[in-house]
Amino acid sequence: MTTLILITLATAFASMLLLVPLVRAGAIRVGLVDNPDAERKLHARPIALAGGLAVFIATGIAFVTGVAYESGWQEFEKLTQISSRWYVLLGASTAILVVGLIDDKWALRGRQKLLAQVVISMIVVGSGTVMNSVSLFGWDIPLGIFAIPVSVLWLLLSINALNLLDGADGMATTVGAFVCGGLALLSASSAHSPSTAIAATALCGALIGFLVFNRPPASIFLGDAGSMMIGLMVGVLAMWCSLKESAVLVAAPVAILVLPLFDSTAAIVRRWMTGRSMYATDRGHLHHLLSEKFGPNGMLMVVAGLCTFSSAIAILSVKFQQEWLVPIGAIGVLGFLVLTRTFGHSECRLLLGRVYHFAHSFAVRPQQCDSSKQLRTVKLQGEGCWEPVWEPLVEFAKAHDFAKVQIDANMAWLHEGYHATWQSVRLPEKAFQNVVRIPLYATRPGDDEAVPIGKVEVITNSTTDSLVYLGYFLEHVEELQAQVHHLVDKLNVLRSRKATSDQAGQSTDAVDKPLANEVEAATTS
Structure with missing residues (x-):
């Protein structure tokens, strides 16, 4: 398994080194660039988009190589025997990549993107990738009629969590690489088919190769096409690699995805509590505050450290069957960010203030409600x-x-x-x-x-x-x-x-x- 992972990782990395210059030149030629503005996009010059296209192609090349190696180099016909769910994932990833490219070029409305995400997620769930029950700390919780809505919601969260993080050079790429690496190790440690580990490793290697060009100062961006496609693949692979009989172990994948999920949750709380539109733009995301406090390179180092810690805890919890380690790891990461006022402190104040005043309202007599x-x-x-x-x-x-x-x-x-x-x-x-x-x-x-x-x-x-x-x-x-x-x-x-x-x-x-x-x-x- 170690050799298989290394071959897949190296193939994805090398493919990215060859593909990115070609994709970058093509994006600039057709005008697929991210232009700076005076409000939110503060880079100095137009930057090529469509990095997600290079990631998609390199991941596919590495996946085929890994599966071919695992089945024997002389038995390429086994590639056609891959489970149909992989073809569904390929089609869904292609579809969301196309939607993202259209958005990067012509700027879709938020509700239009959300509709496309919902449709694509429902197709994936309808093909059989569904959480019929979840296993949390030894308890199997059947979802019943909520199985499909919960599964679709999970994919939507994954898609948008990575998308929201993609606002600073190297941020989504670094988080995505660590998340995929964690999922690859998590999948490799299970007794299931190695195909999931190969796919996660291929995506991890592609993102590491992309980081060569995407680190500060970036010469190419993932774009919405890349971030949404990576988010979809991460969400699906997280479900596949955490299967235990008919239940999905939710603790370990959530721990690995703790940073993007926390950023998404904080953004929802911040906009809901302040009465802003859910599609409103601001610079209150994790990457904005980390970059403001530690600088562009320091931001990536902090993110890498936090992702390493949360992923290691999740993998150890599965290896030693100690699920209680997961909340400790997640609380440690979130506690560090909130207590140091690095990220999430303002959102916690908004939420706790609302809860306090709601609770206090029960102690106010009716005659005093207006005054x-x-x-x-x-x-x-x-x-x-x-x-x-x-x-x-x-x-x-x-x-x-x-x-x-x-x-x-x-x-x-x-x-x-x-x-x-x-x-x-x-x-x-x-x-x-x-x-x-x-x-x-x-x-x-x-x-x-x-x-x-x-x-x-x-x-x-x-x-x-x-x-x-x-x-x-x-x-x-x-x-x-x-x-x-x-x-x-x-x-x-x-x-x-x-x-x-x-x-x-x-x-x-x-x-x-x-x-x-x-x-x-x-x-x-």
Whole structure:
């Protein structure tokens, strides 16, 4: 088995070294490139996409080579005897690769991509790749009528988990390589067909080879085509390599996939709790925060260390049949990220704050529901001092007996995010609410026109007096916008100086603190 894995790994790696320059040149020729913008895509020049196509081809070459070696070099006809599920996976991977290439070239809507993902996942599940029951810590839990929905949901999570991580040079590639390596070892340690181990090894070797070109500064990206295709294959292989009779062992695959799953969960929590669209873009993902804290290369080292730890724990848990090791490993990884405030701390604050206020609402007497207020403020990212913007809003709401005031700001180009809510324990019935939503605007460096960065929402009872007070509020919206502009201008200066110091090779630690103090002093004046 060791020789088989090494041959498959080497074939995939060598294939990538030959394929990537060809695919990169072809992508540039047809205009399949990722152009920088002033908000989220901050690379300096257009970068070729379609790296996923090279990964797909190299994985196929390595898989065929591995299966041929395992069955005997003189018995290539055995390749035609592979289980039909592999042909389904080939077709599904091809389909999602095509969808991704179309999206990379012409930019599909989020719901269009999701629909395609659902259809492809349902085809895979309909072909027999389904979780009829799951085994967790020795307990077999039959899923019954939920088997198909749970299986489809698992594939959707896998597809989008890797896709969401693909926002920094080498990030999705590094995570994918470690995840596939872990799945290969997990599959090799089982008594099932080695085909799953071969496929996982082939994908791992292809990603390692792609990392040669995708490490910072990257010369080619996976694109949505690559990240979604890898996510689908990882999700399917995770189900196949963890089969135990008729049940799927969920602990080990989840532990191996803990980083991408945590990032996806945090993104859902962050957008749901702040009232943003699930398709909204921000720079609050794991790779953004790690890159901001440790730099591009440091980010990859931290990710590699965390993936190594979680994968090793998962493999050991299976080898020694000690499933209790899995939650310890997962908690260790997540605890490190949250407690060091590297990632997930803001999302935990949002979630715990919502849970606390929900629990507290049960202790409030009915007569106090309208007068009792709840306050939540969370600085999601950045160094901006939002109190001069937020506190006058709360004072105005208190003075005029508003039911709710909320502010949400998201500036991806500044790595800045802020969310705050002040509201009554019991809001008025929707039919009797006056709701006003004011978009907030700011100017990005190099742009002549202001762009939307968030919103302020106000809710009052539907009374004559409240309409008058809402009129007063609208009269002061220009002052609110001016405060936001003032704050963002200072943050733009801070970001510009940090970028200049980075380019000059200076330590940003020496300049961050005084510049942050300058921003706070300016915005509170």
